[in-house]
Amino acid sequence: MHLKKPLIIALIISIISLTAWELYWRTKPDYYKAYLEDSKYLWSEQRAMVDTATSDDIILLGASRSGYNLNTHIWKETQGLIPINLSVNGQNPGSFFDDIVNNTSFNGTIIISVTPVAWFWPKSSWHKGKQWINHYYNQTYAHKLGHFLSKPLQRNLVMLTKTASYNDLDLKSLINQIELEERVSTNIAGGIKLISFGYNDEQRNLYMYPRMTSALHFQKEITNEWDRILINVPDYEDIKDSIPSTINTYKNLIDKFKSRGGNIVFIRHKSEKGWDKYAQKVFPDDKVWNKFIETVKCPSYHYEDYKFMSKYKLPDWSHMNADDAKTYTNDMVNQLIKDKHIKKTTN
Amino acid sequence: MLFNSLSFVLFFCIVLVLYYSKLFNWTNKKRMLLIASYVFYGMWNPPLVILLWISTMVDWTAGKRLAAEENQRKRKMWLLLSMCVNLGFLALFKYGDFLLENFVTIVNAIGIDFQARPMDIILPMGISFYTFQTMSYTIDMYKRKIEPARTFLDFALYVTFFPQLVAGPIVRAKDLITQFYEPKKATMNQFVWGLFLLTIGLFLKVVMADTLLSGTADNVFSSDKLLHGIDAWVGTLAFSGQIFFDFAGYSTCAIGIALMLGIILPDNFRYPYASLGFSDLWDRWHISLSSWLRDYLYIPLGGNRHGITRMYVALMITMLLGGLWHGAAWTFMVWGGLHGTYLILEKLQKQYLPFKITKWNGIFLAFITFSCVNITWVFFRARKFETAWNMIKSMFYMQTDGEKILQSFDIIKVCVVIGILFLCHWIMRNTSMKEVSLKTSPWVLGIIWAVLFFLIVIAQGSGEQFIYFQF
Numbered sequence: 001m002h003l004k005k006p007l008i009i010a011l012i013i014s015i016i017s018l019t020a021w022e023l024y025w026r027t028k029p030d031y032y033k034a035y036l037e038d039s040k041y042l043w044s045e046q047r048a049m050v051d052t053a054t055s056d057d058i059i060l061l062g063a064s065r066s067g068y069n070l071n072t073h074i075w076k077e078t079q080g081l082i083p084i085n086l087s088v089n090g091q092n093p094g095s096f097f098d099d100i101v102n103n104t105s106f107n108g109t110i111i112i113s114v115t116p117v118a119w120f121w122p123k124s125s126w127h128k129g130k131q132w133i134n135h136y137y138n139q140t141y142a143h144k145l146g147h148f149l150s151k152p153l154q155r156n157l158v159m160l161t162k163t164a165s166y167n168d169l170d171l172k173s174l175i176n177q178i179e180l181e182e183r184v185s186t187n188i189a190g191g192i193k194l195i196s197f198g199y200n201d202e203q204r205n206l207y208m209y210p211r212m213t214s215a216l217h218f219q220k221e222i223t224n225e226w227d228r229i230l231i232n233v234p235d236y237e238d239i240k241d242s243i244p245s246t247i248n249t250y251k252n253l254i255d256k257f258k259s260r261g262g263n264i265v266f267i268r269h270k271s272e273k274g275w276d277k278y279a280q281k282v283f284p285d286d287k288v289w290n291k292f293i294e295t296v297k298c299p300s301y302h303y304e305d306y307k308f309m310s311k312y313k314l315p316d317w318s319h320m321n322a323d324d325a326k327t328y329t330n331d332m333v334n335q336l337i338k339d340k341h342i343k344k345t346t347n
Numbered sequence: 348m349l350f351n352s353l354s355f356v357l358f359f360c361i362v363l364v365l366y367y368s369k370l371f372n373w374t375n376k377k378r379m380l381l382i383a384s385y386v387f388y389g390m391w392n393p394p395l396v397i398l399l400w401i402s403t404m405v406d407w408t409a410g411k412r413l414a415a416e417e418n419q420r421k422r423k424m425w426l427l428l429s430m431c432v433n434l435g436f437l438a439l440f441k442y443g444d445f446l447l448e449n450f451v452t453i454v455n456a457i458g459i460d461f462q463a464r465p466m467d468i469i470l471p472m473g474i475s476f477y478t479f480q481t482m483s484y485t486i487d488m489y490k491r492k493i494e495p496a497r498t499f500l501d502f503a504l505y506v507t508f509f510p511q512l513v514a515g516p517i518v519r520a521k522d523l524i525t526q527f528y529e530p531k532k533a534t535m536n537q538f539v540w541g542l543f544l545l546t547i548g549l550f551l552k553v554v555m556a557d558t559l560l561s562g563t564a565d566n567v568f569s570s571d572k573l574l575h576g577i578d579a580w581v582g583t584l585a586f587s588g589q590i591f592f593d594f595a596g597y598s599t600c601a602i603g604i605a606l607m608l609g610i611i612l613p614d615n616f617r618y619p620y621a622s623l624g625f626s627d628l629w630d631r632w633h634i635s636l637s638s639w640l641r642d643y644l645y646i647p648l649g650g651n652r653h654g655i656t657r658m659y660v661a662l663m664i665t666m667l668l669g670g671l672w673h674g675a676a677w678t679f680m681v682w683g684g685l686h687g688t689y690l691i692l693e694k695l696q697k698q699y700l701p702f703k704i705t706k707w708n709g710i711f712l713a714f715i716t717f718s719c720v721n722i723t724w725v726f727f728r729a730r731k732f733e734t735a736w737n738m739i740k741s742m743f744y745m746q747t748d749g750e751k752i753l754q755s756f757d758i759i760k761v762c763v764v765i766g767i768l769f770l771c772h773w774i775m776r777n778t779s780m781k782e783v784s785l786k787t788s789p790w791v792l793g794i795i796w797a798v799l800f801f802l803i804v805i806a807q808g809s810g811e812q813f814i815y816f817q818f
Contacts, residue, residue, distance in 0.1 A: 003539035004535065141391075149354065160807060172558045174805075184752060
């Protein structure tokens with residue numbers, strides 16, 4: 001058996017087909033670009049910094065609004081220190097807060113961006129975040145080496161786009177885009193088909209694709225999906241019994257963190273009416289957010305109380321575009337400095 | 348380190364460069380392979396390499412003494428020492444919590460109030476594989492079936508050889524150690540065929556198991572609801588395919604990688620889902636484990652030499668322990684027990700209701716065998732009895748109003764993949780990939796190879812662990 005010929009044929013076809021595949025996806029810059037994607041590996045690099053952080057340091061926690069609206073580079077320009085960015089797109093930050101309080105001795109400042117439909121769900125919604133935390137504690141040298149080796153590939157190849165979005169380019173996502181008649185309703189959170197509308201840098205800041213600001217139909221792609229999914233959030237009356245226990249869990253963590261000298265500031269970033277109507281349906285501010293802030297006794301910033309927080313138009317109803325995020329971060333940091341929650345440093 | 352990871356690609360490239368460079372003589376090449384094997388294992392959890400060292404030292408010493416010692420009592424003691432250390436590691440690391448949990452249950456059942464904290468000991472990757480491999484060496488030495496390894500290096504490399512260290516095939520000393528005695532170098536054809544096997548193995552794991560089937564299997568088996576019959580069957584079929592592709596994928600990678608170094612490892616799978624009955628299944632599924640269990644458990648328990656009843660008992664014990672080898676849970680025992688029952692029923696059928704297998708009834712028999720195997724996978728995959736029992740009830744429509752959780756597309760995808768898998772196994776059951784490739788034009792082979800590689804790349808495997816690593 002002579003296998004040289006099949007090997008050469010396979011090599012040539014593989015090179016041609018993979019090049020064509022890469023070039024094809026490069027023709028769609030509105031949706032795809034090559035960058036080191038956020039993942040449990042990149043998150044773990046930031047999480048490792050917590051173990052050596054001092055009381056001067058700042059940690060950002062939150063879901064996607066923290067990622068899109070607060071930019072750590074601008075934060076550094078304004079305050080002088082780059083915060084540790086532990087925000088995680090699409091996940092309840094509760095598990096990450098719990099990790100910092102219970103598994104570290106960090107006693108600096110934590111800025112928690114609260115998206116009510118993420119933050120106020122019961123502790124059972126922490127499981128996804130725990131997977132990342134477990135990865136941080138259990139990652140092997142092989143994992144670290146693998147991630148290190150994947151970086152140049154991810155930075156340069158568009159075809160490696162894999163961001164947990166509906167339109168990812170890995171084979172599983174591509175296959176799952178084939179749609180047949182629905183047997184089970186997909187109008188539930190698990191069936192979310194959200195097309196990627198942003199990308200991240202290596203400090204895990206999120207940036208909205210320019211297409212989202214430039215054309216209404218791109219915005220509609222996202223807001224229609226919010227409408228389809230969020231319409232199913234339960235009414236406050238159906239879940240109100242779980243809220244006191246959730247608030248109590250956070251209060252215990254906050255008290256523990258404060259007792260060792262830590263500071264916490266909560267931020268409620270803006271959401272447009274289209275989104276907010278669903279958030280108010282399940283977690284009305286007067287019954288949940290206000291009660292929470294009153295219980296935990298932490299400084300807080302609500303977008304309705306500050307003009308600089310509410311002046312932007314959010315293309316997808318929930319997040320800021322990249323340019324707005326820069327001025328917003330600058331204003332937010334200055335406000336925090338003014339209110340003496342953080343100090344301007346000269347570093 | 349996982350075969351389906353970039354770290355392994357780099358690691359293996361370095362190994363190949365060093366192995367085929369003229370820097371080292373054969374002894375130093377073996378030393379390099381040994382160090383590489385420790386690195387391969389240690390990249391996961393470095394301290395656990397110590398277990399490998401202890402296992403290696405104990406069995407090397409025991410083997411040497413067994414070769415030199417004439418006193419039967421002393422020989423027995425050396426064998427016992429080796430067994431105690433190897434099985435002791437397994438008992439502590441793999442079955443510690445299971446034994447403790449059952450001890451607490453029994454003690455509580457007799458009225459003593461006793462609680463124990465789980466030990467939560469980390470399970471060393473592949474411990475069941477390398478302990479069985481080293482045990483086979485000392486047992487064969489005790490029975491004087493093999494010569495002792497010529498050097499410690501040869502033996503250490505036999506225990507640790509990275510392609511098959513963590514998930515087999517479980518290779519016998521006579522088949523592997525002897526290959527280390529003379530310099531080995533893959534021929535060009537062997538090297539390229541090894542690369543082809545590595546591609547096939549990665550395709551089975553990354554594309555077939557992880558991309559096409561794992562999601563459906565995970566959805567179904569992680570559901571705490573009583574499922575609709577179709578969902579239960581499709582989830583089970585998905586797992587059936589996933590575990591085959593995952594494990595056969597690993598074995599194929601291991602064989603390919605070893606072949607690229609000029610080392611030949613035995614086949615571990617021979618199209619098992621086209622088996623004609625259960626004896627046939629165990630000649631085709633995880634062959635290196637089933638032959639290990641046959642030679643070191645079933646035959647010593649009496650095998651078929653002491654009458655029918657004893658044979659059935661030996662068969663059942665072997666399969667129950669085979670189940671327990673896979674994991675420390677009663678669900679694995681049930682899995683083994685079901686296979687034991689199938690084997691006994693098959694022997695009874697052959698005795699009292701014999702029939703000739705023709706090409707017409709063959710595929711039907713293979714389908715029946717495959718269906719019965721699927722029922723056992725429910726117990727293998729479910730973490731709790733409750734889940735398994737709910738699945739079985741759903742599969743046999745013993746409850747109505749089961750919940751639908753799978754989309755039409757998932758059902759079609761799984762049925763098509765499993766259907767093709769079954770037919771491929773049926774077509775290939777009396778041949779081999781090598782024979783087929785010999786009859787295939789180089790162009791077709793090259794195109795198939797390119798398609799497989801393309802799909803592996805775009806699948807972008809996230810480095811999912813192989814299922815059998817946990818065993």
